[in-house]
Amino acid sequence: MRSIRIGTGAGYSGDRIDAAVDLVERGNLDYLVLEGLAERTTALAHLEKREDPEKGYGQFFEARMYALLALCKRKNVRIVTNLGAANPQAAARVVVRVARDLDMNGLRVATVLGADVASSIAKEDPHIWETGEPVSHSDWISADAYLGVEEMLPALAAGVDVIITGRVADPSLFLAPMVSEWGWSLTDWDRLGKGTVLAHLLECGAQVTGGYFADGQKKRVDDLLHVGMPIVEVFENGEGIISKTPGSGGLVSVQTCKEQLLYEVMDPSTYITPDVVADFSNVQFQEVAENCVHVTGGSGNARTDSFKVTLGVNQGFIGEGFIAYAGHGAIERAQMAQAIVEQRLKDAGIHAQDMKSDLVGMNALHGDAAGRPEPYEVMFRIAARAANQTMADRVGEEVESLWLNGPGGPGGVRKYTRPVIAAYSTTIRRSAVKSNVKLVEVDER
Amino acid sequence: MKTIRLHEVAHARAGDKGEDTTISVFLYDDTFYDQIVEQIGAEQVRAHFTGIASGVVECFLLPQLAAVHYVIRGTRKGGVAAALELDAHGKSLGWHLLQMHVKL
Numbered sequence: 001m002r003s004i005r006i007g008t009g010a011g012y013s014g015d016r017i018d019a020a021v022d023l024v025e026r027g028n029l030d031y032l033v034l035e036g037l038a039e040r041t042t043a044l045a046h047l048e049k050r051e052d053p054e055k056g057y058g059q060f061f062e063a064r065m066y067a068l069l070a071l072c073k074r075k076n077v078r079i080v081t082n083l084g085a086a087n088p089q090a091a092a093r094v095v096v097r098v099a100r101d102l103d104m105n106g107l108r109v110a111t112v113l114g115a116d117v118a119s120s121i122a123k124e125d126p127h128i129w130e131t132g133e134p135v136s137h138s139d140w141i142s143a144d145a146y147l148g149v150e151e152m153l154p155a156l157a158a159g160v161d162v163i164i165t166g167r168v169a170d171p172s173l174f175l176a177p178m179v180s181e182w183g184w185s186l187t188d189w190d191r192l193g194k195g196t197v198l199a200h201l202l203e204c205g206a207q208v209t210g211g212y213f214a215d216g217q218k219k220r221v222d223d224l225l226h227v228g229m230p231i232v233e234v235f236e237n238g239e240g241i242i243s244k245t246p247g248s249g250g251l252v253s254v255q256t257c258k259e260q261l262l263y264e265v266m267d268p269s270t271y272i273t274p275d276v277v278a279d280f281s282n283v284q285f286q287e288v289a290e291n292c293v294h295v296t297g298g299s300g301n302a303r304t305d306s307f308k309v310t311l312g313v314n315q316g317f318i319g320e321g322f323i324a325y326a327g328h329g330a331i332e333r334a335q336m337a338q339a340i341v342e343q344r345l346k347d348a349g350i351h352a353q354d355m356k357s358d359l360v361g362m363n364a365l366h367g368d369a370a371g372r373p374e375p376y377e378v379m380f381r382i383a384a385r386a387a388n389q390t391m392a393d394r395v396g397e398e399v400e401s402l403w404l405n406g407p408g409g410p411g412g413v414r415k416y417t418r419p420v421i422a423a424y425s426t427t428i429r430r431s432a433v434k435s436n437v438k439l440v441e442v443d444e445r
Numbered sequence: 446m447k448t449i450r451l452h453e454v455a456h457a458r459a460g461d462k463g464e465d466t467t468i469s470v471f472l473y474d475d476t477f478y479d480q481i482v483e484q485i486g487a488e489q490v491r492a493h494f495t496g497i498a499s500g501v502v503e504c505f506l507l508p509q510l511a512a513v514h515y516v517i518r519g520t521r522k523g524g525v526a527a528a529l530e531l532d533a534h535g536k537s538l539g540w541h542l543l544q545m546h547v548k549l
Contacts, residue, residue: 040526130464130524212458212536218473219456255456255471258510262469264460266516268505284509297509315527356529364531366541367496383529422527425463 004181006174007231007245009068009079010034011205013041013059017067019206023229023245024071031177032072034064034081035170035203039423042167043312045086046142057091058083065098073104073161080173084164086142088113091164092440099442107162107442110155114435115166117145117309117428124432128311129425139314141421145307145428148172148274149179149186151435156180158439167310169273174199174232182236192276193300194238197283200271201242201260201295202230208242208260210250223249243292252291274307276300306427315420318385319392321399322360324412326377333407334359334380340406341382344398350384350391357382379412385420392417452543454481459539466498466520466535468542475511477549482506482513484547490515493545497538515542
């Protein structure tokens with residue numbers, strides 16, 4: 001039976017490049033998807049682009065192209081990536097530069113443009129989901145619509161080697177090759193729903209092959225060190241088989257697939273993408289061979305008439321400081337440090353509700369609970385929001401001053417300040433978004 | 446009947462979604478599904494997340510996967526980027542849910 005094979009070469013911006021190389025070398029792929037845009041990443045990319053019009057594409061893009069471009073061409077694997085981020089055209093120029101440097105000729109690249117909807121959002125001024133306020137009431141930086149398969153299809157139809165998008169829904173990166181290869185209708189909600197199930201299973205890379213799963217106890221995973229990237233073999237009817245790089249470590253099982261199916265999903269019967277409202281609620285998994293799981297039972301309903309938009313919103317700064325204590329009375333000394341720094345920051349004008357402090361080793365991740373054993377070592381940590389960097393820096397400085405001014409035996413002070421760009425959401429009418437595809441070819445010099 | 450921690454009979458995965466956390470719980474052995482599910486309803490989970498989540502808990506049953514899926518509202522004010530928590534994504538919270546006690 002004919003099938004197409006799609007692999008995940010990156011499930012986030014910093015994912016392992018060597019695992020992607022192994023996947024292409026041994027995976028017998030038709031398509032390699034590189035996903036690398038977290039919600040706030042596009043906002044940061046827009047800020048970079050403002051500083052330098054040739055920047056604003058995804059992190060490590062150039063390194064990925066050096067590692068994968070020639071290999072994919074040799075193996076006849078087409079690359080689909082959202083690492084164009086805020087600037088797909090600049091990313092395409094990076095591909096051209098890398099291809100020339102590698103003496104590759106005739107490479108063809110397509111960019112999918114139109115995700116940047118800042119001007120439409122400024123005009124329409126919709127409400128932000130999280131705050132309920134109009135966008136114009138916030139200090140917003142960027143607005144990017146999650147484009148989908150329909151906007152990507154002309155790039156796939158052009159038969160290029162590399163497709164570079166900005167913001168698109170992560171599952172659409174995988175669904176677009178399925179729709180293009182199988183000729184599925186854009187209103188075949190059942191197949192689009194099934195394809196979206198497979199896409200969702202693949203979009204976070206090794207999270208379906210044993211990563212974010214192994215616990216060393218009941219959930220044993222062999223050779224997590226060499227965990228393989230996932231592959232989906234897709235059939236015309238929308239069913240598929242999940243596997244991983246042959247010869248790699250890790251695990252593809254019914255359990256890993258179940259966990260990833262529901263990952264970051266709200267109502268499993270209503271998984272909304274630009275392409276379809278997919279229904280995950282009747283999905284079933286069956287292990288058909290070692291590390292091969294057959295996926296059935298997905299479905300879908302008609303897509304919505306709007307695009308989700310991710311907004312980057314400036315929200316000042318967060319300052320953070322850490323200091324550790326060990327030995328007898330470690331907890332009491334950390335608690336003394338906590339009380340001192342909290343009061344000093346309050347005196348400096350930071351409100352209690354903008355502060356959070358913990359004892360790492362005791363209550364930082366899951367809060368307090370009775371009956372836990374006391375740790376030998378403990379780390380006091382405090383983080384606070386501030387409108388300006390000077391005040392945010394004060395958080396780490398007050399922790400640092402405990403060296404000389406706080407309890408005995410402190411160790412390992414760390415301090416950080418970072419700007420906060422919150423990722424909020426809104427929607428925009430489909431008709432307000434104009435997308436297009438541009439082609440670039442690498443000619444001989 | 447004895448009281449055990451949920452992690453002895455189930456595994457879980459947490460995900461971040463804006464200001465909320467999703468957690469899905471899967472029984473290793475689906476024969477206990479009905480018996481366990483009635484002890485880890487939305488209200489019990491909300492109580493277990495007191496101090497961590499400010500909002501309501503929604504609960505979806507997927508018996509064919511031996512799964513219960515929760516959407517826990519108001520765990521990360523401002524979302525990942527603006528969260529003050531050490532675990533800004535809330536990925537460790539699946540293991541918190543697995544600390545719940547159940548009778549079996």
